[in-house]
Amino acid sequence: MNELEKRLLDGFQRGFPLTERPFAEIARQLNAEEDQVIGALEGLSESGIISRVGAAFAPGGIGASTLAALAAPPERLEEIAELVNGFEEVNHNYEREHRLNLWFVITAPDRDGVDRVIAEISRRSGLEVLDLPMLESYRLNLGFDLQWS
Amino acid sequence: MNGIPAIDHMDRQIVLATQEGLPLTARPYHAVAKRVGLEPQEVIVRMRRLLDQGVIRRIGVIPNHYALGYLGNGMAVWDVADESVLEMGRMIGDLDYVSHCYLRPRFPPEWPYNLFAMVHGHDRGQVLERVDKINAVMDEDARAHDxxxxxxxxxxxxLRLPT
Known part of the structure; x- marks a missing residue:
């Protein structure tokens, strides 16, 4: 990673300018050119180091969401992961080392929408789906400290 | 989180148009404005309001922790007595290697844990060390953990916002 890329990652996880030409504003702060900044971000994006440049939304702020988990029998894991991934309301799905081996986030316009997805996954898989919505957040996620070691 | 205001139809259109990220072009808000049928300045004003209201937490470069070598991302969970959970949650949420710290309902008997923290490290060993440190501070406030x-x-x- 080059110096510009590191500085973009370190300094701009928040506070991205809400101005007509935000990359030019960032470039000014970093003594670079606008197209260098855009190019560096394209590179970081293409290599998967960043997932995007944009907004991180508060859970619950744009509808209802929950963290759901289920215990898929190992021989049915792929089948059930595919079933879960098939819902557009599911935006993250992780396999974890636990009896409860599938953990996924469901986001819908309202709580009824979340309930419908849970009921449908439960009905089609024949498995109990744990519904663990966030009740309180103890960290305002303002970015993540990176250590260049 | 309570107290986050409802968003209107146009806010929602903006969320939909930006959820995959802003376009990497010189005037990204112009591109968004074009998609949702607003003036660019209106998009900027609305996004600033959503940020002020806390609907948008931050706007910026969203790193992919895995690609940065934070391969040890572990979801640490504890069963903490209800009367201690606020204090413990804040303590854990303040740690710089924790990206999320949430209270969630228990789901007994299958799931006894109510406090969740995403603990990051360069590898599994470092994550476990960090969780051990948290456990030492929590002492008897944590009845069980994993x-x-x-x-x-x-x-x-x-973010996929179903339409």
């Missing part, structure tokens, strides 16, 4: 490591990402999209 760390769940992810073995695979099966799906990950920035």
């Amino acid at each position: 760390v769940l490591f992810s073995t695979r990402i099966l799906k990950k999209t920035g």
Whole structure:
């Protein structure tokens, strides 16, 4: 990673300018050119180091969401992961080392929408789906400290 | 989180148009404005309001922790007495290697844990060390704990807001 890329990652996880030409504003702060900044971000994006440049939304702020988990029998894991991934309301799905081996986030316009997805996954898989919505957040996620070691 | 105001139809259109990220062009808000049928300045004003209201937490470069070598991302969970959970949650949420710290309902008997923290490290060993440190501070406030490591990402999209 080059110096510009590191500085973009370190300094701009928040506070991205809400101005007509935000990359030019960032470039000014970093003594670079606008197209260098855009190019560096394209590179970081293409290599998967960043997932995007944009907004991180508060859970619950744009509808209802929950963290759901289920215990898929190992021989049915792929089948059930595919079933879960098939819902557009599911935006993250992780396999974890636990009896409860599938953990996924469901986001819908309202709580009824979340309930419908849970009921449908439960009905089609024949498995109990744990519904663990966030009740309180103890960290305002303002970015993540990176250590260049 | 309570107290986050409802968003209107146009806010929602903006969320939909930006959930995969802003376009990497010189005037990204112009591109968004074009998609939702607003003036660019209106998009900027609305996004600033959503940020002020806390609907948008931050706007910026969203790193991919896995690609940065934070391979040890572990979901640490504890069963903490209800009267101590606020204090413990704040303590854990303040740690710089924790990206999320949430209170969630227990689901007994299957799931006794109510406090969740995403603990990051360069490898599994470092995550476990960090969880051990947290455990030492929590002492008897944590009645039970576990760390769940992810073995695979099966799906990950920035945010999918079903229309």
